[in-house]
Amino acid sequence: MKFTFLPKGFNFYNLFDEQANVAVEAVVLFNEIVRGGTVDAASLAQMDALEHRGDQITHDIIERLNKTFITPFDREDIYRLATELDDVVDMMNTIVGRLRVYKLTGVNKNLVEFATVIEQSVRQVVLAVKGLRKANNFKAIMESCVEVNRLENVGDTMRDESLADLFETESNAIAVIKWKEIYQDAETVLDVCEDVANVVESILLKQA
Amino acid sequence: MKFTFLPKGFNFYNLFDEQANVAVEAVVLFNEIVRGGTVDAASLAQMDALEHRGDQITHDIIERLNKTFITPFDREDIYRLATELDDVVDMMNTIVGRLRVYKLTGVNKNLVEFATVIEQSVRQVVLAVKGLRKANNFKAIMESCVEVNRLENVGDTMRDESLADLFETESNAIAVIKWKEIYQDAETVLDVCEDVANVVESILLKQA
Amino acid sequence: MKFTFLPKGFNFYNLFDEQANVAVEAVVLFNEIVRGGTVDAASLAQMDALEHRGDQITHDIIERLNKTFITPFDREDIYRLATELDDVVDMMNTIVGRLRVYKLTGVNKNLVEFATVIEQSVRQVVLAVKGLRKANNFKAIMESCVEVNRLENVGDTMRDESLADLFETESNAIAVIKWKEIYQDAETVLDVCEDVANVVESILLKQA
Numbered sequence: 001m002k003f004t005f006l007p008k009g010f011n012f013y014n015l016f017d018e019q020a021n022v023a024v025e026a027v028v029l030f031n032e033i034v035r036g037g038t039v040d041a042a043s044l045a046q047m048d049a050l051e052h053r054g055d056q057i058t059h060d061i062i063e064r065l066n067k068t069f070i071t072p073f074d075r076e077d078i079y080r081l082a083t084e085l086d087d088v089v090d091m092m093n094t095i096v097g098r099l100r101v102y103k104l105t106g107v108n109k110n111l112v113e114f115a116t117v118i119e120q121s122v123r124q125v126v127l128a129v130k131g132l133r134k135a136n137n138f139k140a141i142m143e144s145c146v147e148v149n150r151l152e153n154v155g156d157t158m159r160d161e162s163l164a165d166l167f168e169t170e171s172n173a174i175a176v177i178k179w180k181e182i183y184q185d186a187e188t189v190l191d192v193c194e195d196v197a198n199v200v201e202s203i204l205l206k207q208a
Numbered sequence: 209m210k211f212t213f214l215p216k217g218f219n220f221y222n223l224f225d226e227q228a229n230v231a232v233e234a235v236v237l238f239n240e241i242v243r244g245g246t247v248d249a250a251s252l253a254q255m256d257a258l259e260h261r262g263d264q265i266t267h268d269i270i271e272r273l274n275k276t277f278i279t280p281f282d283r284e285d286i287y288r289l290a291t292e293l294d295d296v297v298d299m300m301n302t303i304v305g306r307l308r309v310y311k312l313t314g315v316n317k318n319l320v321e322f323a324t325v326i327e328q329s330v331r332q333v334v335l336a337v338k339g340l341r342k343a344n345n346f347k348a349i350m351e352s353c354v355e356v357n358r359l360e361n362v363g364d365t366m367r368d369e370s371l372a373d374l375f376e377t378e379s380n381a382i383a384v385i386k387w388k389e390i391y392q393d394a395e396t397v398l399d400v401c402e403d404v405a406n407v408v409e410s411i412l413l414k415q416a
Numbered sequence: 417m418k419f420t421f422l423p424k425g426f427n428f429y430n431l432f433d434e435q436a437n438v439a440v441e442a443v444v445l446f447n448e449i450v451r452g453g454t455v456d457a458a459s460l461a462q463m464d465a466l467e468h469r470g471d472q473i474t475h476d477i478i479e480r481l482n483k484t485f486i487t488p489f490d491r492e493d494i495y496r497l498a499t500e501l502d503d504v505v506d507m508m509n510t511i512v513g514r515l516r517v518y519k520l521t522g523v524n525k526n527l528v529e530f531a532t533v534i535e536q537s538v539r540q541v542v543l544a545v546k547g548l549r550k551a552n553n554f555k556a557i558m559e560s561c562v563e564v565n566r567l568e569n570v571g572d573t574m575r576d577e578s579l580a581d582l583f584e585t586e587s588n589a590i591a592v593i594k595w596k597e598i599y600q601d602a603e604t605v606l607d608v609c610e611d612v613a614n615v616v617e618s619i620l621l622k623q624a
Contacts, residue, residue: 066414072280072488101368102375160517167518173381173589177388180593206482274622280488309576310583381589385596 005132005203012061012078013133019057019085020126026050027122030092034115037107039100051093058086077203084195085129088122091189095182102178110162114186117158121151121193128200141204148197155190159183213340213411220269220286221341227265227293228334234258235330238300242323245315247308259301266294285411292404293337296330299397303390310386318370322394325366329359329401336408349412356405363398367391421548421619428477428494429549435473435501436542442466443538446508450531453523455516467509474502493619500611501545504538507605511598518594526578530602533574537567537609544616557620564613571606575599 006012026047033043061082065075098104128144131137162183170176214220234255241251269290273283306312336352339345370391378384422428442463449459477498481491514520544560547553578599586592 062410063413066410072284076284076488076492097368101372103372160513164517164519167590167594171590173593174375174379174384176590176593177381177384178375202478202482205479270618271621274618280492284492305576309580311580382583382587382592385589385592386583 005135005207006074006078012064015057015061015064016081016085016129016132019054019061019082020129022050022054022057023085023088023122024126026054026089026092027119030096031115031119033096033099034111035107038105039096044096044100047093047096051089054086054089058082077199080199081129081196081203084192084199085125087192088125088189088196091185091192092118095185095189098178098182098185102182104178104182108179108182110158110165111182111186114155114158114162114183114189117151117154118186118189118193121148121155121190124148124151125193125196125200128197132200132203135207138204141200145197145201148193152190152194155187159187213343213415214282214286220272223265223269223272224289224293224337224340227262227269227290228337230258230262230265231293231296231330232334234262234297234300235327238304239323239327241304241307242319243315246313247304252304252308255301255304259297262294262297266290285407288407289337289404289411292400292407293333295400296333296397296404299393299400300326303393303397306386306390306393310390312386312390316387316390318366318373319390319394322363322366322370322391322397325359325362326394326397326401329356329363329398332356332359333401333404333408336405340408340411343415346412349408353405353409356401360398360402363395367395421551421623422490422494428480431473431477431480432497432501432545432548435470435477435498436545438466438470438473439501439504439538440542442470442505442508443535446512447531447535449512449515450527451523454521455512460512460516463509463512467505470502470505474498493615496615497545497612497619500608500615501541503608504541504605504612507601507608508534511601511605514594514598514601518598520594520598524595524598526574526581527598527602530571530574530578530599530605533567533570534602534605534609537564537571537606540564540567541609541612544613548616548619551623554620557616561613561617564609568606568610571603575603 029043029047029050033039033047036043062079065078065082070078124144124147128141128148131141131144163180166176166179166183170179237251237255237258241247241255244251270287273286273290278286332352332355336349336356339349339352371388374384374387374391378387445459445463445466449455449463452459478495481494481498486494540560540563544557544564547557547560579596582592582595582599586595
């Protein structure tokens with residue numbers, strides 16, 4: 001009997017791989033949009049499509065989870081992993097939607113920095129999630145999780161500096177309202193990545 | 209032995225029906241207030257009373273849940289159903305409280321539209337929750353859940369349009385702060401309705 | 417066999433006591449900062465250190481939880497207790513960080529009132545959590561939980577009055593943005609205290 005991290009019976013790994021691929025596509029698109037300095041209708045539609053595909057995979061995972069006999073505790077982990085990973089894509093979609101609705105155009109250097117860190121974090125999250133497939137990945141997965149935690153701290157500092165900068169330099173209160181929300185959302189993406197890493201770590205530690 | 213969706217032993221259906229009735233009363237009152245364009249002390253007190261009754265029923269469900277032997281997984285569903293359904297009423301109460309504290313008066317046509325959609329969604333949620341009582345309601349319950357999901361998407365668009373409208377037409381930043389929060393809260397009611405529908409769907413699919 | 421509220425095998429009580437002690441230290445520091453009217457680098461570092469220690473204890477509890485065989489339902493309670501108690505410290509740290517980033521100085525009488533109520537609530541939460549160690553504390557624990565719930569309602573009123581006051585007296589929209597967030601955060605600390613009390617109550621009622 002081969003040792004595995006996730007319950008047998010149904011192959012959850014394939015679905016989590018798909019979900020992880022959607023997250024990578026979304027973060028690449030997110031970086032393009034942020035660096036382009038404008039959200040056109042095409043990129044908005046692309047991001048929406050990714051969000052929708054992410055939702056469907058999550059729904060699929062939960063439906064199969066409901067049909068598979070496994071212990072309740074493992075079940076809760078899988079449920080959390082699927083929903084939190086989906087939230088990563090949702091949050092990026094939310095930011096893009098807000099940039100569009102708030103008519104925020106022009107390259108914002110703070111947001112570009114955030115996008116870079118978010119991409120790093122999402123890629124580590126994806127490594128960790130995909131790593132679950134093989135039991136001998138323990139050390140590499142743990143390293144990815146530690147890195148995601150480190151990037152969340154980096155994000156906290158970036159948000160604080162971006163907000164301090166905003167309050168210092170922007171006298172238009174309505175612009176402050178808009179950008180403050182965007183910066184806080186950007187930091188939230190990193191929080192959600194950390195949540196995913198925490199679930200992965202939790203799954204790993206139970207087997208150790 | 210009759211087939212049922214929720215565990216036997218204690219009749220959870222009656223309590224969920226009571227909670228659903230509170231949600232309907234709250235959404236009707238919410239519409240009256242929003243269409244009236246002002247939150248007087250009497251309607252504020254009425255909404256508070258409904259919120260309080262909702263809390264008590266939720267508390268009652270959780271207390272009985274803690275005393276009833278059922279499998280952990282079903283337990284988690286009942287816990288989620290009770291707390292999420294309670295959150296629907298809480299969010300409407302929050303909005304009404306804010307309208308009052310922020311001294312927002314006058315009929316706001318965007319909020320009226322939201323209230324209409326919120327009422328449609330709450331009524332579908334109530335149909336779905338009450339439907340759990342009978343196993344042969346499967347198809348009708350699923351249709352209600354699909355409709356709640358559709359209305360959540362409608363709400364996303366309404367929020368985006370309301371915010372775009374607000375940023376376009378309102379130059380007073382303090383008014384922007386107030387209405388932006390109200391519109392986002394209104395959309396959150398629909399999110400929470402969707403959460404309830406997702407729990408109901410999950411309960412159903414496990415039995416299918 | 418002695419009756420206990422939490423599962424045997426590993427002594428969770430000691431870790432929860434440590435976590436509770438961190439919460440007390442944090443709330444005392446929080447009051448000092450708020451009453452001092454300025455966040456200097458030293459107190460910011462102190463609060464950060466407490467938040468970090470809280471995180472480590474939570475991590476420790478979850479790691480041990482993953483290694484201990486207990487029923488899934490109890491497990492979920494311990495998980496919630498640890499994470500919610502940690503959130504109490506996190507929220508106070510968030511407020512202090514914001515005061516600093518937003519350069520808000522000077523004693524704010526509304527925030528001082530909040531800090532007083534928050535300290536009362538955290539102390540009751542700590543009594544409740546520490547009380548779990550002995551089964552004959554049932555009545556005292558329940559009284560603490562009721563008090564935490566009462567203080568959460570006090571906090572709702574305080575937030576509403578603080579916001580009404582803010583909108584009435586502050587014409588600078590950027591100052592409104594900053595203080596509105598601080599007041600809402602302060603109320604959130606009391607919400608999270610209530611969440612902890614609800615988990616404690618839930619643990620108790622299962623044994624009653």
